[in-house]
Amino acid sequence: METNNNIDRLLAMLEHPERYSEQEIMDTVNHDDETREFYRSLTQAARARRSQRSLSQPVDMEKAWEQFEQTHLATQKHGRLWLRVAATVLGVLMMSGIAWATVYTVRHFTATDKSKQTTENVATPPLTESDAVGPRIGVADTSATENEAPVVFDNTSLEQMLDEIAAYYGMTVEFQNEDARNLRFHFVWNKGDGLEKVLEDMSHFESVTIEQTDNRLIVQ
Amino acid sequence: MNDKSILEGLFRQHYGKMIHLARTLLHDDAEAQDVVQDVFARLLENRYQMTGSKTEAYLMSAVRNSCLNYIRKMQLRERFKHLHPLNEADDSRPIEEVLTELDRINAIVDGQIEEPQRTIFRLRFDEELTFQEIATRLDMSVGAVYKYLRQCINRIKSLI
Structure with a gap:
C-alpha cells in the first residue's frame, strides 16, 4: 500500500516536476525497489511508443543527406577527407574481431603526404611533428609535460591503457568484467583533455562500459 | 567508386535505422537528427575509433552512446519529465x-x-x-x- 502511494506521488510529480526539488524527485524514484522498477518500466513504455511513432514517420533521406553535405562537406577540402573516409571504411572491412582502429593507417597517409599538410590540415585533430613521423607504440611516457604529443595506445590491452590513464587523473580502476582486461584497442589519448572527455571518447569502444564514481573507474 | 560515394553509401544504407534508434531514445526529433548527423561528422573527422568488424553495430553503438550522453547532460527535472533513465547504469x-x-x-x-x-x-x-x-x-x-x-x-x- 505504501509503495502504491509512493508511485502515485511519483506520477503526480511527473505532472509538475518544477514544483519539486531534484532531491525530492530522486528520493521518490529510489524510495524502494518496486518504485524504482516501476519508473524503469515507464521509461521503457515511453521508448516503446516513441519507437512506434518513429516507424510511422517517413524518413526524408534526401533532405538529411543534403543537410549533411551542406554542413560538413561544403567547406572542407575534399581530397584528403575522402581519403580518410576510404581508409576508415577499408579498415572496417578488413577488421575481424580484435579492435583495431584506422588512425594508424590514416596517419601513415599523413606522414607520406607531408608536403601537402600545410594546406590540408582543416579537419585533422591536432597532430604534432613527432606524431606524424610515427606513433609511439604501447606504454605512455610518464615524464610527460602538459602540451606534449598525444599518447597513442596501439593495440594495447584495456588494463594497461586504463592503468596509465587512471594514474594520470588520480583515479583507481576496478574491473567488474574480468574479461575486459585483455581486450585490445587502439586509442589516442590527449593528456590535455579532461577525464570526462577521455571517458566520452572511450565510450565508443564496443563491448565495454566505463563508469566513473568518485575516484574510481569501473569497467563493466 | 569515388571516395564521396563511399560515405554517401554508408549514410544511405544506415541512416534509417540510426534515426529510428535516436528518435526512440530521445524525445526530440530535431535532436535525434543532430545526433545522427554528428555521428557521420565524427566519422568524417575520424574522431571515432573503429573497433569491430561490423559497420552497422558500430554506427548503432555510436548513436546510442551519443543519445545517452545527451540525456546525461540534461537537467534532472527534464530527464524525469520525459521519462528518461535517472539511474545511470541501466542501459548496457x-x-x-x-x-x-x-x-x-x-x-x-x-x-x-x-x-x-x-x-x-x-x-x-x-x-x-x-x-x-x-x-x-x-x-x-x-x-x-x-x-x-x-x-x-x-x-x-x-x-x-
Whole structure:
C-alpha cells in the first residue's frame, strides 16, 4: 500500500516536476525497489511508443543527406577527407574481431603526404611533428609535460591503457568484467583533455562500459 | 567508386535505422537528427575509433552512446519529465535486444491490456495528455487514472 502511494506521488510529480526539488524527485524514484522498477518500466513504455511513432514517420533521406553535405562537406577540402573516409571504411572491412582502429593507417597517409599538410590540415585533430613521423607504440611516457604529443595506445590491452590513464587523473580502476582486461584497442589519448572527455571518447569502444564514481573507474 | 560515394553509401544504407534508434531514445526529433548527423561528422573527422568488424553495430553503438550522453547532460527535472533513465547504469544490453523488448511492449499494449487501462496508456504515451486531462476526458478522478496506469504498467511487466 505504501509503495502504491509512493508511485502515485511519483506520477503526480511527473505532472509538475518544477514544483519539486531534484532531491525530492530522486528520493521518490529510489524510495524502494518496486518504485524504482516501476519508473524503469515507464521509461521503457515511453521508448516503446516513441519507437512506434518513429516507424510511422517517413524518413526524408534526401533532405538529411543534403543537410549533411551542406554542413560538413561544403567547406572542407575534399581530397584528403575522402581519403580518410576510404581508409576508415577499408579498415572496417578488413577488421575481424580484435579492435583495431584506422588512425594508424590514416596517419601513415599523413606522414607520406607531408608536403601537402600545410594546406590540408582543416579537419585533422591536432597532430604534432613527432606524431606524424610515427606513433609511439604501447606504454605512455610518464615524464610527460602538459602540451606534449598525444599518447597513442596501439593495440594495447584495456588494463594497461586504463592503468596509465587512471594514474594520470588520480583515479583507481576496478574491473567488474574480468574479461575486459585483455581486450585490445587502439586509442589516442590527449593528456590535455579532461577525464570526462577521455571517458566520452572511450565510450565508443564496443563491448565495454566505463563508469566513473568518485575516484574510481569501473569497467563493466 | 569515388571516395564521396563511399560515405554517401554508408549514410544511405544506415541512416534509417540510426534515426529510428535516436528518435526512440530521445524525445526530440530535431535532436535525434543532430545526433545522427554528428555521428557521420565524427566519422568524417575520424574522431571515432573503429573497433569491430561490423559497420552497422558500430554506427548503432555510436548513436546510442551519443543519445545517452545527451540525456546525461540534461537537467534532472527534464530527464524525469520525459521519462528518461535517472539511474545511470541501466542501459548496457545489446541494442537489438532493447529494441525487440520495445516491440514486445507495443504488442502487449495493443493486444493484451484491458479497458480502461489501455486507453489511459495510449492517452498518456501516444497523445501525451496530462493525467488531469485524461481524468477529465474519461470522467474519472486523477487517483483512478493513477490506479489504472499502475495496473497497466505492472501487467506489461508481468507479460514481458
